[in-house]
Amino acid sequence: MTSEKRPGSEDTPGDAEESENWIGPMPSEATKPKPKKRKVLEFESLYIENLPSSETYEHSYMHRDVVTHVVVTKTDFIITVSQDGHLKFWKKQDEGIEFVKHFRCHLAPIADVAANSTGSLLCTISSEKTVKVFDVVNFDMINMMTIEFEPYRVEWKPVVTMKYNPVFEAAVSVDKAGIVEYWTGPKHEYCFPKNVRFESKLDTDLFDFVKNKTYPTGLAFSPDGKKMASISLDRKVRVFHFATGKLHKVLDESLQRFQELQHQTQQLPNMEFGRRMAAERDLEKSDSVHLANVLFDASGHFVVYATMLGVKIVNLTTNRCVAMLGKPENLRPLHLALFQVRNGRKNNLFHDNGHFVVYATMLGVKIVNLTTNRCVAMLGKPENLRPLHLALFQAIIHTSVGDVHVRLFGKDVPRSAENFSVHARNGYYNGHIFHRVIKGFMVQTGDPTAIHQQLIHA
Structure with a gap:
């Protein structure tokens, strides 16, 4: 009966190198915060469609x-x-x-x-x-x-x-x-x-x-x-x-x-x-x-x-x-x-x-x-919706005492209608006063302070 000594770990340098390797995630990886999962509301588009917009x-x-x-x-x-x-x-x-x-x-x-x-x-x-x-x-x-x-x-x-x-x-x-x-x-x-x-x-x-x-x-x-x-x-x-x-x-x-x-x-x-x-x-x-x-x-x-x-x-x-x-x-x-x-x-x-x-x-x-x-x-x-161009012939002026519904004659005076529409969309008339009101005839607004000379009688 012969006895042979089992080779120790020092006899296998390759195993020693493997023992130095980490098993599982590295410590640096463990400290990294996991990316947060973005919260999503199911059927969000349906809810939004049923709210004023x-x-x-x-x-x-x-x-x-x-x-x-x-x-x-x-x-x-x-x-x-x-x-x-x-x-x-x-x-x-x-x-x-x-x-x-x-x-x-x-x-x-x-x-x-x-x-x-x-x-x-x-x-x-x-x-x-x-x-x-x-x-x-x-x-x-x-x-x-x-x-x-x-x-x-x-x-x-x-x-x-x-x-x-x-x-x-x-x-x-x-x-x-x-x-x-x-x-x-x-x-x-x-x-x-x-x-x-x-x-x-x-x-x-x-x-x-x-x-x-x-x-x-x-x-x-x-x-x-x-x-x-x-x-x-x-x-x-x-x-x-x-x-x-x-x-x-x-x-x-x-x-x-x-x-x-x-x-x-x-x-x-x-x-x-x-x-x-x-x-x-x-x-x-x-x-x-x-x-x-x-x-x-x-x-x-x-x-x-x-x-x-x-x-x-x-x-x-x-x-x-x-x-x-x-x-x-x-x-x-x-x-x-x-x-x-x-x-x-x-x-x-x-x-x-x-x-x-x-x-x-x-x-x-x-x-x-x-x-x-x-x-x-x-x-x-x-x-x-009706065609978009039809909506350009009417406008609603929201005032502090109620709404004024007006009609724009885009075919007869296209430049004037376009000028009014662009200024209105850009918010130019916000906060202005009606500085002249003639019953049954006209109202005037635009630039009563005369800062813009070209718009005094807009």
């Missing part, structure tokens, strides 16, 4: 005084309110809206307007300490109450916004200190809701308003009740998970952010941008800043809110702005309402022939403007 507003509807609130109900009614205490009911039609009834409901300015989740009731409150309830479908006032409230603790702050979440059967209120509270109704004796996933607000991000020394002017809930969006005085849109109170997303719409954006990529001509910045600073000093609100669309994937550049529609999944409504307009939208028709088909979220409208009140203006998913003077879907 026109850059300019299509129609204006008159009020006696400056319009402060606009509400769209599930019963296809639009309610508008002006600061003189007057309220108007409108009914959505296939083309536009039809005036229904006018109420002189309060002697003082209306502080807030709210419709219930089914769209059958509407409530208004006024600084004259009265509350009035309306039957929306029958457009009639059914109740009236007088209230008296005097704070008796200095720690208390007045409630500035309140919204009801019908899915969770809970209400959310926020006071001027930025404190957020969850409430239930009489069914649960107005206690803290038990169907949320936190017991202490210290476990949530609901103190974010307090930390930033601000408070929201508007709240909104997604159709499934799982998300809560707010727009606040610091010009940020915050989206929370309602059940956990955790922040989902913060959208910064501050003036500093717009200035940086203007320097990076010019959004507006410098003169127009400076004018809008000055208007925004004036807005911050006025009470109208409290009229700003935020909305969810019918899918719950998009939020809609007003900025100095227009009405933004933002995809919460991709964090991308998919539409900017009213950007060329020189009017500042404030309070919004979104109408998305289903054409009587309850089993479909959207319909192929749907008409989708954003109704907006404007700063210091006595009209309600609407922006749609259609081109101006268009009937039906985009594929049913």
Whole structure:
């Protein structure tokens, strides 16, 4: 029997070299961050098609005084309110809206307007300490109450916004200190809701308003009740998970952010941008800043809110702005309402022939403007548009007291019609006044300050 010594590792230099090699990924590869997978919202194009997309507003509807609130109900009614205490009911039609009834409901300015989740009731409150309830479908006032409230603790702050979440059967209120509270109704004796996933607000991000020394002017809930969006005085849109109170997303719409954006990529001509910045600073000093609100669309994937550049529609999944409504307009939208028709088909979220409208009140203006998913003077879907050259023979001049419909005689005076159209598209006439009005004969505008001599009598 012979014994042979097994050759050790030192006898095989090739194996020694292999033992020095790493098995698996190198340490440098392990430290490299993995590329983030880009988030994609399924059927995004369908959702966008069912939202307003026109850059300019299509129609204006008159009020006696400056319009402060606009509400769209599930019963296809639009309610508008002006600061003189007057309220108007409108009914959505296939083309536009039809005036229904006018109420002189309060002697003082209306502080807030709210419709219930089914769209059958509407409530208004006024600084004259009265509350009035309306039957929306029958457009009639059914109740009236007088209230008296005097704070008796200095720690208390007045409630500035309140919204009801019908899915969770809970209400959310926020006071001027930025404190957020969850409430239930009489069914649960107005206690803290038990169907949320936190017991202490210290476990949530609901103190974010307090930390930033601000408070929201508007709240909104997604159709499934799982998300809560707010727009606040610091010009940020915050989206929370309602059940956990955790922040989902913060959208910064501050003036500093717009200035940086203007320097990076010019959004507006410098003169127009400076004018809008000055208007925004004036807005911050006025009470109208409290009229700003935020909305969810019918899918719950998009939020809609007003900025100095227009009405933004933002995809919460991709964090991308998919539409900017009213950007060329020189009017500042404030309070919004979104109408998305289903054409009587309850089993479909959207319909192929749907008409989708954003109704907006404007700063210091006595009209309600609407922006749609259609081109101006268009009937039906985009594929049913009349030839483009026909649209060049008519125009709508949006003024501070309503719309002026004019006809352009392109065949008779083509140069004049082209001159007017090009200047209008470039925004040259924005902000001008009608410096001469002769009833039944003519109006003049263009350049009343005589900066451009060739346009004095434009």
